[in-house]
Amino acid sequence: MKKIVISEKDFKAADRAVKKAVELIKRGYQKKKVIHAVKKHLVDLKIPFTPEDAYVAARLRIRAKEKFGELSGKLFFDESGYRYSTPAVVAKYRAERLRGYSIADVSCGSGMQLAFFGINAEKVTGVELDKKRAYLAALNVKALGAEAEVYHGNAYEYRPDEEVIFSDPARPEREEVRTVKSLQPNPLKLAEVFSDRMLVFELPPQMPPERVDSQFQRVKLKGNKGLKGEKEYVSFGFKLNRLAFYSEELSNCDVSAVSLPSGERVTSEDEAVKPGRAELTELIAEVDRTVVHAGLLENLLGKLEIEACVLFGDKRRTVLGLRDVKSSAFLRYYRVACTASSLTECKKLLKKANAKKVTLRFSVDPGKYWDLRNELEEGLSGEKHVYLFRFDGFANRYIICERADCN
Ligand SMILES: C[S@@+](CC[C@H](N)C(=O)[O-])C[C@H]1O[C@@H](n2cnc3c(N)ncnc32)[C@H](O)[C@@H]1O
Structure with missing residues (x-):
């Protein structure tokens, strides 16, 4: 076991080199030029941190905004370290x-x-x-x-x-x-x-x-x-x-x-409540997959004290029909606008519903998602962003919804 010791001087030099590299990358400099430009900051460094490492760390600082917000401008990564951080x-x-x-x-x-x-x-x-x-x-x-x-x-x-x-x-x-x-x-x-x-x-x-x-x-x-x-x-x-x-x-x-x-x-300590008989309600909610994967759906219903039924459930998505609204970060609510038995009928109803964008909330072969979406959105000149669910087992299996802000 070797203890890692980094002096204040080496820390500052490494940070300066990465900051310089970020600046140069943002100004459009090529990798070779960036590496050459930061060399001078890293002479006499007592830690294994090369100009190439500074270049990689700089690229990752730029990318890290999403994962680390404002902190990203201070951090040091290699590719694998960033990916699994x-x-x-x-x-x-x-x-x-x-x-x-x-x-x-x-x-x-x-x-x-x-x-x-x-x-x-x-x-x-x-x-x-x-x-x-x-x-x-x-x-x-x-x-x-x-x-x-x-x-x-x-x-x-x-x-x-x-x-x-x-x-x-x-x-x-x-x-x-x-x-x-x-x-x-x-x-x-x-x-x-x-x-x-x-x-x-x-x-x-x-x-x-x-x-x-x-x-x-x-x-x-x-x-x-x-x-x-x-x-x-x-x-x-x-x-x-x-x-x-x-x-x-x-x-x-x-x-x-x-x-x-x-x-x-x-x-699992929250009281479990079984969902009721499947019945389409005016409000529906997608459940965060995390809860379903953890086997805690019934505990969530019990904890929130809501009466709900499962309208749809597969590996990727579980949708509830609900009588009451309870604010929860594990639920994403939608209000049902209308239902249709076929995609042709959907197209007519989407116009009536003043739709512009249609997000598909059912499993579609990823290669065909955009073909189907473009087909449904063709000729729409409304204003609304709507969500289309499909619940097999209902005669009107296509459900056109809008997001409802119940949280
Ligand atoms: C997923 S990463 C850890 C990420 C870290 N939790 C973070 O937030 O940045 C796993 C690390 O375990 C290290 N590792 C694998 N086997 C090890 C071992 N036997 N002893 C110590 N580290 C090990 C790898 O080199 C790798 O960097």
Whole structure:
């Protein structure tokens, strides 16, 4: 384990080089010229940060606005570090949930989650296998004014003082079925090595709760017990974004879903209420897939105390019919304008409905989406943006709606 030390002088020089590179890229300079121009800022640097690294970091600062907002102008990334970095909203939430504990992030990457831990917690340490990325993590800790030590080394060899071991492991780019054992470092092995600590693992969010449980059952703890804990699914911008596993001492329930940035939460402890018989209502609502994937739809209905039925449900989309409105970040409301039995009838009704744009909210072969949309929008001269659902099982299966702001 090698501790990463970055002097104030080297930090400033690296930052100056990236800022200069951003400026030149924005002015349209070619890569070669940018690299040449920033060389002078990096002479005598004691850290492995080359002019090429500054160029890549600059391109990623420009791109990082969406993920990191105003912070992006301070950060240091390589391609892979950026791609797998935790978005600021999620990192902040996770750090808040673990507030009060000392934490070792044993696969810290370029250190985004680590830096957010380091803003909140007393003692925070990062470990990273890739040397360059370990330096990037240390640069990011400094850039965000956080407190954390960073080591270049292997997670399994770390001997922690910290109470919580956190790991957001690297995962294969593609995998037919997402599993825990293909993650690096392997959470099953980490759970055995750090069996005397509280544990938090980020896992591929595609994994349903049962699959997480069945994999962690294999961990060999004292008394041959498997590892149990909370599976927390995080939605960001109405999309499933993350899944974290918290070992028992840190768990509040078996399964939970949280919507960011609002922080609204539903858990397996909320009373479950079954949906009623399917009946088309004037108001319908799409459910954030995160809740359905976590198996918490009935808990959400119970928590919100709403009478609802499921009008449509498949892998990608679940739509409810509702009698009452309850504000929730997990629901996106629509008001039904009219219904049609065929697309030809839809076209006539879209004109009557004063439509201009028609977003299709049912499964269409991606290669044919725009053909169908253009066909439906052809000749429309209205003002409204409408949404077209299709609920097979209803005689009038096409449902033309407008967004309703009920939140
Ligand atoms: C998904 S990234 C972490 C991203 C980080 N949470 C963030 O917010 O920026 C996973 C990192 O784990 C590192 N890694 C893989 N195996 C490791 C091991 N055995 N020990 C330490 N780090 C490891 C990889 O090099 C990679 O940078």
